[in-house]
Structures are given as structure tokens and as C-alpha cells.
Amino acid sequence: MVVAxxxxxxxxxxxxxxxxxxxxxxxxxxxxxxxxVKACEDYxxxxxxxxxxxxxxxxxxxxxxFDFFHKPLPDKIRVGSANPFGYGSKNIGLSGDKGELEYxxxxxNQDSILNTSKFSxxxxxxxxxxxxxxxxxxxxxxxxxxxxxxKGLGVPRSFFSHxxxxxxxxSLLRLNHYPPVSDTSHSFQRGSSNSNIGFGEHSDPxxxxxxxxxGVAGLQISLGNGNWAPVAPDPHAxxxxxxDVLQAMTNGRFVSVRHRAMANTLPDRSRLSLVFFGAPPPQxxxxxxxxxxxxNEPRYRAFTWAEYKSHTYAHRLGETRLDHFKIA
Ligand SMILES: C=C1C[C@]23C[C@@]1(O)CC[C@H]2[C@@]12CC[C@H](O)[C@@](C)(C(=O)O1)[C@H]2[C@@H]3C(=O)O
Ligand SMILES: O=C(O)CCC(=O)C(=O)O
Ligand SMILES: [Fe+2]
Numbered sequence: 001m002v003v004a005x006x007x008x009x010x011x012x013x014x015x016x017x018x019x020x021x022x023x024x025x026x027x028x029x030x031x032x033x034x035x036x037v038k039a040c041e042d043y044x045x046x047x048x049x050x051x052x053x054x055x056x057x058x059x060x061x062x063x064x065x066f067d068f069f070h071k072p073l074p075d076k077i078r079v080g081s082a083n084p085f086g087y088g089s090k091n092i093g094l095s096g097d098k099g100e101l102e103y104x105x106x107x108x109n110q111d112s113i114l115n116t117s118k119f120s121x122x123x124x125x126x127x128x129x130x131x132x133x134x135x136x137x138x139x140x141x142x143x144x145x146x147x148x149x150x151k152g153l154g155v156p157r158s159f160f161s162h163x164x165x166x167x168x169x170x171s172l173l174r175l176n177h178y179p180p181v182s183d184t185s186h187s188f189q190r191g192s193s194n195s196n197i198g199f200g201e202h203s204d205p206x207x208x209x210x211x212x213x214x215g216v217a218g219l220q221i222s223l224g225n226g227n228w229a230p231v232a233p234d235p236h237a238x239x240x241x242x243x244d245v246l247q248a249m250t251n252g253r254f255v256s257v258r259h260r261a262m263a264n265t266l267p268d269r270s271r272l273s274l275v276f277f278g279a280p281p282p283q284x285x286x287x288x289x290x291x292x293x294x295x296n297e298p299r300y301r302a303f304t305w306a307e308y309k310s311h312t313y314a315h316r317l318g319e320t321r322l323d324h325f326k327i328a
Contacts, residue, residue, distance in 0.1 A: 015220070018229040022237065025144070026050040029151060036145065037152035040250075044242040044257030045221050047231075048145065051238050053137045058212060058235075058274075061134035064126045065272050068104060069177040071125070079104070079124045084313070085172075087124070092199065097317040100198045100263035104175045108135045108276075109168060135173055135276065138210050138238075139164060142171075142278040145240060146208060153250070155291050160249065163280040164207060170279040170305060171206070178218060178264035178271035198263040198271075202317045203256040205308060206243040206279040213239075216271035222258035244322045245280060245308065248300045251288040256322065282306035300325045 021039035023032055025048050039046035068076070082088030082105045089102040104124055143161035150159045164171060178198045198218055212235070213219065219231040219239065231239060247256040264271045280286065287302040303325050312321050 014227045016227050016229050021046040023048050024050050033148040033152035036148050040242055040254040044255035047237040047239055049237050051141050057133050057137055060130045064130045065175045092317055095316045101176050101178045106173045108171045108173050138276040142208050142210055163284055164278040166281050168281040172277045174275040176273045180268055181265050196263050199261040200317050201258050201260040203258050204243040205312045206277040207245045208278045209241045210276045211239040213273040216269050218261040218271050220260055245286050248286050249288055252299050280305040301327055
């Protein structure tokens with residue numbers, strides 16, 4: 001089915017209903033690995049069910065998120081601006097991108113929280129245990145999926161996952177809050193842009209993203225050529241998407257899917273997404289292993305995650321950052 005939706009008067013985009021792959025992680029490993037590799041090649045996106053993250057840990061994290069966003073604005077601003085860790089509202093990044101949301105970005109690695117950052121869980125008033133328990137579970141889930149990917153691709157088991165498991169991994173947790181359309185009591189002030197984009201089109205720069213949202217719709221993935229597929233909300237599943245680094249490490253065999261979130265149009269319910277970005281340590285060298293190159297020439301030059309990240313942060317949300325690292 002194709003439905004035309006008006007994003008802005010000069011540009012008609014098509015919304016297509018596609019079957020998003022749903023992978024049951026209780027399947028035999030070899031079967032799950034095969035299905036995941038296929039989903040990564042076809043869409044760079046899939047959902048997982050029977051993922052093993054306990055419901056009470058998700059619920060506690062979600063409650064903490066709602067509590068934070070329902071605080072008065074001065075309390076939220078007090079945690080510091082999302083530069084790169086802290087609270088942000090409507091402005092995404094430092095290059096002028098805007099969204100109809102507010103968010104909180106948290107570092108996940110205890111080592112850097114203690115040593116290099118002014119920002120830690122306690123600053124946002126979130127319960128330290130709720131955040132650490134959630135992060136521990138989703139990190140483990142990300143590693144499990146990366147190990148299935150390694151199995152499916154025929155590379156050593158921890159080839160990708162060790163980067164996310166490392167004590168100095170640069171993984172992040174991001175909480176996005178899309179307030180209800182008519183909520184005037186809320187401390188978040190909706191912009192005057194009339195845009196129905198909540199979080200603009202982009203790819204995630206890291207290795208793998210695990211997104212979980214409450215039952216409110218909004219996420220869409222790009223099918224290319226201006227076609228978008230809505231992702232039905234499912235509080236029991238995690239959405240998984242390939243990041244730019246995994247695209248580079250697979251020499252483009254997997255796609256870092258472009259996605260966006262629509263602004264919340266419900267009058268009475270907020271949308272909350274909890275997003276874990278599994279990232280390498282800053283000095284890790286990102287390159288495609290010879291087993292995956294086969295007879296092909298490498299498409300991207302080797303780079304460190306620190307180099308990629310500084311390139312990312314110097315550019316706008318919607319840019320195709322990996323192009324800069326392409327071998328001509
Ligand atoms: C405009 C920007 C925000 C962003 C950094 C960037 O310069 C380009 C990528 C953006 C993004 C998208 C995925 C994640 O939400 C994020 C935390 C990331 O790593 O890259 C954001 C960055 C951000 O909001 O700070
Ligand atoms: O909230 C969503 O559904 C998408 C958020 C997202 O893409 C991000 O935080 O990078
Ligand atoms: Fe994203």
C-alpha cells in the first residue's frame with residue numbers, strides 16, 4: 001500500500017507499508033544469525049523479540065525517563081546542555097538542526113563518567129541503578145546480536161562485540177521525549193515551525209542501535225527514493241539498526257539505514273524512546289576485515305572512531321557522513 005503524506009507543500013513523500021523483519025532470539029543461533037544477516041542486507045533494520053531484557057528493568061527506566069521530562073524546565077536545564085551529554089530541547093547538535101522533541105543524552109561507560117565528564121547519571125536525578133541496570137542489559141543484548149551477526153558473516157565471534165564490551169567503549173544512552181500535541185501544561189514548548197518532523201532524517205554513526213519506544217507511533221525508516229516505512233510501535237520488541245561503523249566494517253554489505261521520527265500528534269500521550277548506541281572506544285580503528293572483503297576492493301579508508309565522531313559532530317544531522325571516508 002502507498003499513501004502520500006504531505007511533509008511540506010513542495011515535497012510529497014510516500015509512506016509504504018512493508019514487512020519489517022521480526023527476529024525471535026529464542027530461535028536456534030544458526031537460524032537467527034541467518035535471518036539477521038538477511039535483514040541487515042535488505043533493510044539495515046529489524047525488530048527483536050524474546051530478547052531477554054526483563055520487563056521490570058525497561059519499565060523502571062521508562063518511568064525514570066518520564067519523571068525527568070515532567071520536571072520543570074529550569075530543573076532540566078540545570079543538568080547541562082547536550083554538548084555532548086545532558087539535556088537538549090528542539091535544537092539537535094550544534095549545526096542548526098531542529099526537532100519537535102526534548103532529550104537527554106547519557107554516557108554509559110563508568111570509566112569516562114568518573115574521569116572525563118562533568119555529567120553523570122546523578123546529575124539528571126535519574127536513579128543510578130535504573131540507568132546502570134538498563135544499560136547493562138541493552139549492552140548485553142547489543143553484543144548478543146553482534147555475535148549472531150559475526151556468526152552469520154563467518155568472522156570470529158567477538159569481532160564486533162568486543163568493541164562495545166570494552167571498558168572504554170563510547171556507547172551512549174539517549175532518551176527522546178515527543179510531547180503530546182496539545183500539552184500546554186508541559187514544560188516543553190513546541191516550536192512554531194508547523195513541521196511534522198520530530199527528529200529529522202539521519203543515519204546513526206555508531207556500530208549498532210537498540211531502540212525501544214512506548215506504544216506511541218513515530219519512527220520511520222527510509223526505503224530510498226523518498227519512500228518511508230512506518231515502524232509500528234511494539235513495547236515488547238527492540239528495534240535494531242545498523243550504524244555507519246558497521247556499514248564500513250562490512251564494506252557496505254550492511255546498510256546504515258536512514259530513519260526519522262515524526263512529531264507526536266496525539267492529544268493525550270507522550271512518546272518516549274530509549275535509544276542505546278553501541279559504539280567503539282575512541283582509538284579503535286574501523287576497517288573491513290579481509291574475510292569480508294573477499295575479492296572486492298575496500299570502499300572506505302580506515303579511520304578511528306574518534307576521527308569519525310569529530311567529523312560527525314562538525315556536520316548536520318542529515319548528512320551522509322560515511323561518504324567522506326570513501327575511497328575514490
Ligand atoms: C546534528 C548532530 C546531532 C548528532 C551529532 C550531529 O552533528 C550529527 C549526528 C547526530 C546524532 C544522530 C544519532 C544520535 O542520536 C546522536 C547522539 C549521534 O551520535 O549522532 C546524534 C548527535 C547528537 O544529537 O548530539
Ligand atoms: O525516537 C525515535 O524513534 C528515533 C530517535 C533516533 O533516531 C535517535 O535518537 O537517533
Ligand atoms: Fe537515530
